[in-house]
Every structure is written in structure tokens, then in C-alpha cells.
Amino acid sequence: MMADQQPAIVSGVEPEETPKLDEDGKPIPDLFYDEESPNLVEVFAANPEGKKALEQIGDRAIRDFDADWDANGQRREQFKKDWGIFSGNLPKKTWPFAESANTHVPIAFENTTRNWARAFAELFGDWTDVFGVAPLGPNDEDMAQLLTLHGNWQLRQQIPDFKRQMARGMLLFFFLGDVTCHSFWNPETEQNRHEILTLDEFVVPYGKTSTMPDYSDQPHRSKILKLYRHEIEARRTMWQNVDELIADNIPSLEDEPEQTISDDLAKARGVEAEVSEEKSPPNAPYKFIQYEGWLRLPNQSNDRFCQVVVEYKTKKVMQLLILEEPDWQDVQRFESQEQELRDYQAQMQAFLQAQEQQQMAMGQLQQEAATAAPEMGMAQNEAVQQSLEGAAMAAQAMQPPAPPGWTQDPEDPKNPDDPATQPRPPKRVPVHLFSHGVLIESLVGGLGLGYGSMQCDFNRAANTALSQFTDAATFANIPFFIAPDILQLPDRLEVSPGKVQKIPGVGMEEIQNALIPIKLPPANPQLIEVVDKMVGYGQSSMQSPSVLSGEPGKSGETARGMLGRIEQATKQLSVSTRMFADPFLCQILRNNAQLNVVNLKDEELFHVAAAKGQIPSQMKIGRRMYERNYHVEIRADLRFVSQSQKVQEADEMAMMVKQFPQLQQNQAFCYMVMKKMLQARKQDDMIPLLGQMPPPPQFFGTASLPPPGAVPAVPPPGAAPPGASPQPGPQGPPGGRPMMPLPGRAA
DSSP states (O other): OOSSOSOOOEEOOOOOSSOOBOTTSOBOOOOOEETTOSOOHHHHHTSHHHHHHHHHHHHHHHHHHHHHHHHTHHHHHHHHHHHHHHHTOOOOOOTTSTTSOOOOOOHHHHHHHHHHHHHHHHHTSOTTSSEEEEOSSTTOHHHHHHHHHHHHHIIIIIOTTHHHHHHHHHHHHHHTSEEEEEEEEETTTTEEEEEEEOTTTEEOOTTSOOOOTTSTTSSEEEEEEEEOHHHHHTTTTTOSSHHHHHHHOOOOTTOSSOOHHHHHHHHHTTGGGGGSSOSSOTTOOEEEEEEEEEEOOTTOSSOEEEEEEEETTTTEEEEEEEOEEEOHHHHHHHHHHHHHHHHHHHHHHHHHHHHHHHHHHHHHHHHHHHHHGGGSOHHHHHHHHHHHHHHHHHHHHOOOOOOOGGGGOSSSOOOTTSTTOOOOOOOEEEOOOEEEEESBOOSSSSOOBOSHHHHHHHHHHHHHHHHHHHHHHHHHTSOEEEOOTTOOOOSOOOOOTTOOOOOTTOOHHHHHHHOEEEOOOOOOTHHHHHHHHHHHHHHHHTTOOGGGGTOOOOTTOOHHHHHHHHHHHHHHHHHHHHHIIIIIIHHHHHHHHHHHHHHSOSSEEEEEOSSTTSOOEEEEEOGGGGOSOOEEEEOOOOSOOOHHHHHHHHHHHHHHHHHOHHHHTOHHHHHHHHHHHHHHTTOGGGGGGGOSOOOOOSSTTSOOOOOTTOOOOOOOTTSOOSSSOOOOOOOOOTTSSOOOOOOOOOO
């Protein structure tokens, strides 16, 4: 998956003395294939052994999917019922209550959306700074800052549906307790995508325990792809047999697998009424299974992690690839060893040249000495002889360079002087682009637990009690009569102003004596108490009191008591939100970086402001910058404190500066206090007016000297300004260094 790493690895078999024969006695050619190929279907289909392997792989993918789909059926059915309660799709009443009000108490909807909205607003309150990239070393600060700016810019600008996908994901996280996101490159839009999947679209082995945020501890996983014809045609360069599939197969809305959750809810809302008579409309999608798991391929000694796309109805394999990439740390080891080998070979060549030059110089000196010996005296001959002996000793003292240590491995020694010698290739590791988040860990199985089922049970009990109260009240307000058979009343009595209803042949006294009114007792008010109890249980069970929605406190409740209730509720909500942020959201962001390694260009330009309130500038980014596995940090506070509390905390810092004269001399500290005060008041556009941040002092209580050309920081409120009032300095990013667009490195 990583670009420009190593030459492709070709798998095959060595020629045998007795070649394999097919049914007709013809020799079967050996199967060779490139392990880094984006699609092995064409190569496999051209070989009898590979063609048989494709059939087995297609059957394996469909068989595993069907087993997982059936095992998850009960959970899908329960989710469908719970979602009907959440969305208000109640079953219709039957006789004799068919015309009575179908009441609904929105306990599940209110409590879930209350926590969802509060958590979403806190986690994604600032889309310009959702996350940050932490540097791995002192030389990575500029790179980490550039990746932070580009990554947040991608979420805002390049991935249009990212905000809505995260909103769907967090709602599913709180309601179902289990959420999955698939990160992939969309060939139609040529953009990174992060799609939240429901139980109707994704399955894993139900009984297999899973705690990894990328499903790496699962043997396989399956995603249902519903693609229309134009989307399939856009994959001609990636898939095989596209035209054949479109020409020979007509899609239907009833094709397996049946996605009952979305279909039933659509029917409940009347969405499918227009196509109910035509089960195979021209715009029906095709259904594919994207299967990822460990498979044994031909000519392989171990299972390989592969991705397979199979059309469900025909079991035709459209794409097969080995979903592995070189490990980034092992790539660095390989590049380092390559450099060591090149340095050694260069030093060895320089050593051999110096040795050869030394020998030539000695030979020339010996020849000159032999020619001039008859004419020189004894002292001159001794001096020349000493020079020759010194040159010989110098030649013997020359030592060849030491070979790289990795070539001296006793288990796998290598000859560093052999031009064919290379370091061990980087190991390949599976690529996992699915992210998995759970709200409450399940001790059995791999799917998490949420608040939805519990809230919907409270909701059903409240709906039943309120419905019984409504039905009883309805019948109590409509009395009925008992009359003998001799009294012939009209089949239909019409009541209207001034209307006179006549009953022929019967006197008024007979009517009065014959009609006996029956009036039912009023509805039991205890049923309303049951509803209130269910509402209270629902709020307390997930720490979702109405005060989180801005409802005023109880009668006589102090402000401190109200804040205490809010803090108690937000403590649990803070833990839940962190479970969504890390590891789930962090895994999505790492997957986005992994997609950038492959799909980003060698050099791209983007415009973004280095800080709030600054003018956007042009910067450069390249895919090589994403190769290292940088650490991702979520920037949200997640304390769920109000803006007034943040302002109060910032003002308390300013008061602390006023109380300690030593802090007044620390201009860097004063700068940060003023910056925090403006940020708490949402006045980020005024931060550039503070100028550049001065350097911090080396010792506490000493004044920090501003850099040359910088403007001193604005003193805190109440502190005496040192000299004249400072003027606004030039705009610059926080941190004291200008944001320089880093050039993209060529691959």
C-alpha cells in the first residue's frame, strides 16, 4: 500500500521434473503473480490453478458472510425494534382501540439526543482544530504543525460529508453502543471517505471477542456494497469483468442479502410505495460483498491478509489483492541499512584506491632508488632505505573499513563486498482501514453495549401506561347505551345544531325508560405516575437530567446545587465522549493519514491560516510526509464546562499575575494569560494583535527579553506598563516562529 518502497515481490513455483497435467493431459503452466498488484483476478483467471483458486475464494467469502449474517440476525432484529421506538414509528392500534390516540413518550429520543448533542458540540466545537499531531522528536515540530494544519483542513474542506458521518457515528455510538467506520479512497470523487456503517451494512464473527480499535484481532470482516451502474463503471480500471456483469445481470430490490432494517423503516414511512409494484426498477443497485480476511493463496506457505470483492448473486470475484504494506518502522531500518551498505562500499572503494596508490608510489620510489643508488653515498642510501621501510609500514597500517554489523549476523551472514548483497526486505503487515468504537465493553463477543435497548424498554413501558390511560379516558368521555330489541332506533344518529331526530311509533316516556346509559369510570391517574417513573428512570440510568438541556433548577435550588447536578451528569458523559474520541476517532484520523500516504500527490498546495484570525497562506504538502506514524491528539477539552466558567478561570489567572510581582516580569507568561483570556471570550481574531510571543525566561522571576524586532507582550490588567504603551506587532502564529510552508519531498 505504501508508494515507492520496494520492487514488487513475485510469487511462483520452481519448475518440477514432472509437470502438473490437467484433465486433458496438457501441462499446467506455473502461476506467477505480483504480490503488490492492485488486482490479481486477471492473472489468476488466465491460469487453471488460479481460476480454481478464484472459485474457492469466492465461495469462502460468501460462506463466511452468510454465517456471520445469520449469527447477527437477532441483534439486527432488536435494533430494528428499538430504532422504531426511537424514531416514533409505533405499531398501529387494533380494535377496539383503533381510533384511540397512539401516544408516544420520547424517553429514548430525548435522553439519547441530549447526550449526543452535548458530546458532539464539545468534541467538534472547533472544526479548525479538531486534532493535533504530536512530534516524535525535537526536529519534527515544524512537520507536526504542518500535518496538523493539513489534516484539519482536509476534514473541513476535502471531505464534504465528514461532519455528518461523525454525527451519525456518535448517535449510533450512544444508542447502539457499537459503531464501525470504514475509511477508503472513493474513485468517483477522488477523495478520502470515512463511512459510518450500520448493522445492515457490516458484519464480523458474532462470538469472537474483539478489543482492537481496527478489528485486527478478527479473522475476517464483510461489508455490503450497494453500487449503481455508474459507480460500477467508474471501477473499470480497478475491477475485472465489469462489462460482463452489467450485460448479464439485472439488479433487483429483493436481491440477497435483505437489509431488513432500512427496508422496513422505509416502508413504515412510505418511502418504498412508488417502487412496490416494480421489484426490478432500472435504478436498482447491485450488491457486492467486500471481504477482508486471511486466505491461503496459491504458491504461498502462509495465510495472507487479502481483500476480495464478490458479486453476491453470481459469486463472481471482481477484485482480489493482498492487503498488506511494508511496516514503516522496518522501512526506516531497511533504508538505514542500505545507507550503511552504500557508505561501506564507498569507503572500501576509497581504501582500495588508496592502497593501490600507495603500492604504486612504493614501486616508483624503489625504482628511483635502484637507479640512483650507484651515484649516492652510504648516508643517502640509508635515508632512502628508511623512507621505503616507513612507506611499507604505513601501507601495512592501513586498515579496511569495518563492514555493517547486520552483515555479520551468525544466522544469516552476508558478503558486503558482493554487489548483489542487500539488507533484509521490510516486513509486510496487514492494512486495517476499519475503525471500531464501543460505549460499554461487552465481556462476551466483539460488539459493544449502549443505552438504546435500556431506554427503549423504559419507553415501551411508558407508552403502554400512557396508552392505557388514553384509551380509558377515551371510553370514559364517550358513554354508550343499552336498549331492548323492541326499540327500533335509526342506524345512524346525526347530531348538529337545530337538528331534530325523530323516532316514529315510540313515545318519549318509552324512550326514556328503554335507553339505559352506561358510563365507564375515569382513567386511573396512577398510570401517569408510572409514566413519570419511567421518565425519571430513563434520565438517571444514563445520567441525562433535563438540566443539560437548559431547564431551570428545582424550586429553591441554589446555583451551586444546580452546577453540582450538571457536574455530576457531565462526569459520566465526559468518560463516554472520551471513549468515542480515543480510540475510535483517533483510529479514523490515523486511517486518513494512511490513505494520504498512497493517494496524495508528491506535492500539493493548500491554503489555510496558521492560527485563528490570520490571513490564509499557501502551503505545500506531500505524501512522503505522512509515512511516519505520528501520534494523534484530540484537542477538545472534554470537561463540558460553560463559557462563563472558562472566562472565570482565565480571569483568575490574570488576578494571579497581579498578586505576584515575579510573574509581571515574565512577559511570556503574561502573553499566554492574555491569549487564554481572548480565547475564552471567543475573540480569537484579536490574538494576532498581541504580536509574537516573547521567549520564556531561564529562571523564575527574571524578565524575558523579546526577540529582535518583536513587540513586548501586553501586560495583564492592573499591572503597570513598562514605559510606553505597546503597539500591535506583525501577525504570526503562536509559538514565536513564523509558519513557513515546508516543501513536499519527491517520492
